[in-house]
Amino acid sequence: MTEKFEVDLDSLQTMAKVLGSLFYFPLTDANNQSLIRAMAVDAQEQESAFSDWCKTVNSELKDTLNQDFFLLFEGGEIMVAPPWGSVYLDREEVIFGDSTVAYRQFLREHGIELDTGMREPEDQFGLMLFAVSQFLEQQTDITIVKSLFADHLFPWCYRYLELVQEHALSNSYKQLAGLAQQWCEAVQELLVIEPKALKLYR
Template sequence: MNSSIMPEQQLPDAQAVSLTGRMLGAVLYYSPDSDDLAPILDLLQHDEWSGEWPCGEDIDIQRAAALISSGLTSDNAETLAEAYQRLFIGPDALPAPPWGSVYLDHESVIFGDSTLALRNWQAELGIEVQQQQREPEDHIGLLLMLAAWLAESRPEHITPLLAEHLLPWSGRFLALLEEKAEHPFYQGMALLTRIALDDWQQRYSPIVIRKQLFF
């Protein structure tokens, strides 16, 4: 990946979702030490990417970019890998668990009923998620990358993904991550993801299913 994220500022809806969902999903799913994330972190080292980001208002994008840039320096109290471990792996309690069923299940467990509903929906569409380890399908990173894949392959299914499986809980997760990350990189990524999802919602106008949140 070079220092350019996209060829032009205004992109068709599906292309914007593909580009931003793939990048955001990878950052929130993969360890910063992984080979999968290396080209994206290299891209984020260049200031040019924020001017080419296709989702959201420039003032909001620049605020997120400033946090992300700060988080990529060596001046932070913990490394990026240490922050990822604390926020997404543990062993301590996670301040912003990245799985939808933690928010949607009344016992706040992973692999809850909402995970099974997502799994059944994917099975009906013939979608098989390839994962490196056994991970609930409703991990925020996986869902963002799934949105990108749908945008590229089956864009007619983006709206139900947003309405039923992502937007009912993602706002709560992102608010918690932005508030409690304690590392500017992940604070910035939380803000950038919220900016992107707000933009997707404007583009596709899904009727978001209202669900009670338990976390």
């Protein structure tokens, strides 16, 4: 994958929503399958960062993708790449840690409510990208979006994406994590964000 992400403010909201979906729901989910088909058509018309990835997803068995989703996002006895920020930022490596509480408060202060119908931490990587998309859709002050990235997401997400690439069984998830990393780096450059320096425990 030699194509680089070209990020601008117009595409930021869309890509946050797309990546949020790809990292929150299984790739075999009906909505994600529709997204992948649409991206494959776009890739045929214009070479994009997702061109090779769409081909990879379509070449792998659904059982393989579902097994990888379970391993990476739901976990058995051992979580090899936990998708929640507090696991990386909390000394005890727990979900619903202090950083989750701080992020929840941040969302409330700025009028964002993430109701997934389940009691789950808001600092899941895909959910955090959904929050970015929601802020941008509501035309929230860009400094608030920058704060979400700098204070709550970027301090840990690069380590998370590194672990996904390391432990994923499928090429689809390995490549997706690489694309997400490139996108985060491009966003960081576009918005001139300096991530808060926080100690990581994983």
